[in-house]
Amino acid sequence: MMKRFLAAIIISLTLFGCSAQEKTNESLSFEFVSWDNKMYVVSDGESVENDKVGQSIGEVTEFVDQEGQNYQGTASNIFKEGTKLYEIKGTGTNLGIAVQKDDGTFIQGVLSDEWLKENLELITEQEISVPVGK
Structure with a gap:
């Protein structure tokens, strides 16, 4: 017993x-887009006006559907293959890029380093747990 x-x-x-x-x-x-060996965090709250969208810099070539999956080229875990990527006028790609959504509008992808600086406090407040028995 x-x-x-x-x-x-x-x-x-x-x-x-x-x-x-x-x-x-x-x-x-x-949610992210990877371009030119850089990771950009994408948020629906960060829209880009059409007049701020610059030259085309490429498109998503691979959809990533598993965390930790290895990928090459331009990839995303939210946008499908063929999604167009653009420069943002007055902003270097070292800060952000514009991603064209299916409906024709644009949202900003923020370089992950910048995103982490802005959101580090939120991340460190997350409850971390360690599994027992493994």
């Missing part, structure tokens, strides 16, 4: 630890 009780506790702790880690990983994930 005692062995069954201990086994049930160990299994419960293991399952709880795995589910907590999965939830934490999801909360740290973000």
Whole structure:
């Protein structure tokens, strides 16, 4: 009887630890576009007006559907292959790029280093958990 009780506790702790880690990983994930060996974070809240959109710099060549997946070239985990990428007038690509959405509007992709600086406090406040039993 005692062995069954201990086994049930160990299994419960293991399952709880795995589910907590999965939830934490999801909360740290973000939507991105990778271009020219740089990572840009994309947010629907950062629209780019048509008159600010500059020259075409390329398009998404690979859709990334798994976290940690290796990819080459221009990739995204939110935009499909063929999505057009542009410079933003008056802003270097070292700060951001414009991404054309399916409806023809543009949103800004912010270089991940800049995004991390702005959001570091939010990330460090995330609850981190360590799985038990692995």
